Amino acid sequence: MKLPKHLAIIMDGNGRWARQRGLNRIEGHKIGARTAEEVTRWCADLGIKYLTLYAFSTENWKRPEEEVQFLFQLMVNYLKSRLNLLIDESIRISFLGRIEELPEETRSFCRFLENKTAQCDRLHLIIALNYGGRSEIVDATRKILNKGLKHVDDNVIQENLYLPDLPDPDLIIRTSGEQRLSNFLLWQSSYSELYFTNTLWPDFSREELEKALEEYSKRKRRYGAVISDEE
Template sequence: MTRVPQHLALIMDGNGRWATGKGRPRWMGHVRGAHTAREVVTYCAQRGVEQLTLYAFSSDNWKRPADEVGFLFDLFASHLERQLAKLVKNGIRLSVIGRRDRLPRALCDSIEATEAKTAHGTRMHLRVAVDYSSRAAIHEAFAMAEGRGGVLPDTHILPPVDLVLRTGGERRLSDFLLWESAYAELAFLDVNFPDLSTADLDAVFADYAKRERRYGAVPAERATEIEVSPPMSPATSAHR
């Protein structure tokens, strides 16, 4: 079985471009993207991914038209309600990261209810980033750490990311899990998110499995080949 990342971070980009490319309104891209997100969650759980973090709405996305933002929030709330039973049945724990003080009250209620009812899921931890900014999260975490003896709160800093995958053809992190992705492998696909398939995920996982993750160390098979004695100084070398 192909090795899969324990923590996959997915930037779901290209919903609007998918729709406009087909001559359809942008909201149809978001609807199709939500369907794809459900498929991705199910497939990642089946493949053994332990943690999946989805970038749904960044703090910069408030710059979008108000009607599109409102539609996104309504769509998210409706999917939380419709997917709750499936999440519980499949042992998937849901958490939402990011600010909540700017979200509609109805959406916050749906988030809190879903988090509470899925809290005991152990098969996979699904996180959805909504009104999220990594820089803001890091700043807040360090501010809170000042009163905790320098200990960072785990509610703001997540477990390390193994693989960041971005769809839509862009090649940047866009303020997503910057701290957690310090040693993450990166994968970028030109496919827009609504068209992301399980075959695409298989290909990304297969490529990930080939990568050697050394975290700054020397490959194990070469460790015994390295000379442990310090190099000669220039003066010593000149007299040999």
């Protein structure tokens, strides 16, 4: 089966999952974190080299302050408790977004985790945190202007993105039934294959992942080129 080199996932549905069970949204986030860990392990086992998870968008600041604080603390505590396992599994972690705007404890931990896992090479896990696709393009434009560059093309913009060496996602999965990108990897997703599932993120299983990968393997990626009718 043809696998994507870079898989990106919009992890949606934690709140709805909790609400359906009469639980606080925070409980949904806890289970969602466990699902993210499992999906990371499955991708590493399958041989996928890059996995990007949309953890916190620039728009998520509009959520209740208590929930926002919990999300950051959950991420720090969860990854801190898994650090040795991440290194043993050779999983490298990078963060994508306006990391400098995060609370100081979160920001410091992000940099610490990136440094500790920098030599890992089995799977590169990218966590999109305080991320927005439009913000990334704006920030890239500011970098270009600050450099005083006069000629701008696709390559120049690419070189000034948050993680310029990250390959574009081959496949983007969104859970919970919503069918939109929600400001996720707007520059990088020009020719990404999209897969939508009604499954809420906490319920996302290995079977659901393999179903998405099977669907991806059947698609012909044309990148805008004209292909003969025989194909």
